[in-house]
Amino acid sequence: MLDLRFIVSNIDLVKEKTHARGYTEIDFDEILKLDKKRREIIQTVEKYKKERNEVSKQIGMLRRKGEDTKEIEERVKSIKIEIDKLDEELKNIESEIKDILLRIPNLIDDTVPIGEDENDNVLYREWGEKRNFDFEPKPHWDIAEALDIVDFERGVKLAKSRFSLYKGLGAKLERALINFMLDVQTKNGYLEVMPPYLVNEQTMTGTGQLPKFEEELFKCERDNLYLIPTAEVPVTNIYANEILSEEDMPIYMTAYTPCFRREAGSHGKDVRGLIRQHQFNKVELVKIVKPEDSDTELEKLLQNAEEILQLLNIPYRVVTLCSGDIGFSAAKTYDIEVWLPGLGTYKEISSCSNFKDFQSRRANIKFRRKETKKVEYPHTLNGSGLAVGRTFLAILENYQQKDGSVVIPEVLRKYMDGIEVIKPS
Known part of the structure; x- marks a missing residue:
């Protein structure tokens, strides 16, 4: 959430950066009007x-003089009535302002390229060499079905479309990836946490999922709880409504969770296979840092996420998202896109973002400077380290063999009880 005083004092800048993201419907005149009245x-x-x-x-x-005070006491009562009326009016106006503020996206960083959509994202770097196949590489869904390690039809039967059933060595490989990713990131200094998978409205609001993206969420109406779309939500909010000390930071946390998304608005996109599921596994990286450190911490976060693909020896590229493609809460985002030879394209496998103080204001996370005792909002960052299902399918496509088998990357074999190859039965 942006600071109201900053918006009022920098209205032209806020309009410019908001419009660059494609948010042209926000009524800034109403904000100024309400703030003036406030x-x-x-x-x-x-x-x-x-x-x-x-x-x-x-x-x-x-x-004390023994004089009559009835008339003047009536004036005190009338003043109290007027104050109460104004306090109620103020409360309503501040509620209106907050509702508008919650729907305004974060300001993009000055280093973010201006553009309309993913076609305007800018290549940041590439890693690895694409494998030359001596046969026509298959898409992951054909590989998975032939190896009998993912059952797409029964996943639909158990739930609905875009749910899948992993089984046998498929389930084992998915679990191996989760453990591998967590082991790498805990060695990188991240504290492993295991948060709730259901969270309340305040927690969803803190990271920016509510109120704008409610249609994307799965909600348990009876309990007024939401299934998390990413571990970013509960992990970032661990310190909501708390004041940390400067010595506490930087805070690094990692968590494995299943993630649940309606994928509203993605009809017809990546319908086949594992790319766009309603339920998928992910290992998340979250940082809470001092404001002056967040730019550097974003680069480190990106490197931590990239390390997984480097250890797996799977080629990828990193792109800087443009203003029209960046997420609602982010100030700057790098996407890691993994190469999928079976599909002949790159697909996003991780987004690494700096939110600056946007989320910490919403979640009311603060810290106190050691020397000045001043209370400030820290900066929050997060990134996927990585989306497990997409890593799973990237292994199938990049490590597939002509005979239909899939070689297990060497770093995963100890997590697979020494299994080196998944072979057709």
């Missing part, structure tokens, strides 16, 4: 309070 009410209340204090002193003086 300040007028506050000033009026202060005047009434000053008058009430002065009149109250007069009552004391008159009583």
